[in-house]
Amino acid sequence: MKGQGRGDEQGFETLTVIQGVICVVFGALLFALPAAALSAVVVMLGAYWLLRGGLTLVQAVMVPAQWLLRGLVVVLSVVAGALVLQAPLLGLFAIGPAILVFLGLQALVAGVAETFLGAQERHGGVAMLGVVNIVFGALLLTTPAVDVTLLPPTLGAVALLAGVLSLYLTVRSSVEPSYANPRA
Secondary structure, eight states: OTTOOHHHHHHHHHHHHHHHHHHHHHHHHHHHOHHHHHHHHHHHHHHHHHHHHHHHHHHHHHOGGGHHHHHHHHHHHHHHHHHHHHSHHIIIIISHHHHHHHHHHHHHHHHHHHHHHHHHHTOHHHHHHHHHHHHHHHHHHHOTTOOGGGHHHHHHHHHHHHHHHHHHHHHHHHHOHHHHOTTO
16 A cells, blocks of 8 residues: 555554454354344345445545545445335335345445455455455346345355455455565
8 A cells, every 4th residue: 555654554454354344243143043134134234335335435535546446335335235224125025136236236346446456455355355245246146036035145155255354364464564565
């Protein structure tokens, strides 16, 4: 991350760890309580996207050189979260496929942006979240009429994978300074 001190890098890594922990908790809840998760999954997903949008906004302020891509992630995340939280049951049953397509597009575009940002900044945690979001987006876009009962375990697996990989790569990058920042 050009032009940043170690304190800024630590703050950025902390935000990435928070995103990873949120993903792990989200995924664990989806596996542990699938029946309850079926009715709450949309609300949890909306809350996740709003939190993610807020955390990405903070990252955009911290790394202004990439404000456009992060801004895109923020807008898509906040809009997706607001749509889902506005009418969770209506969204799940009445317009579920439309929301799944929108969420798939959001995950795909945000994933491409995060993968690019992570690769450019040599931050494996961000890049891995991007790759997982690309896979998740592609899954939603290729199967928009997926059975609602499969949503909790599918989202749970994606969230656990994203969280664990993000945490692992962030910890790895802080232990191996040359991996996170070749100028260190």
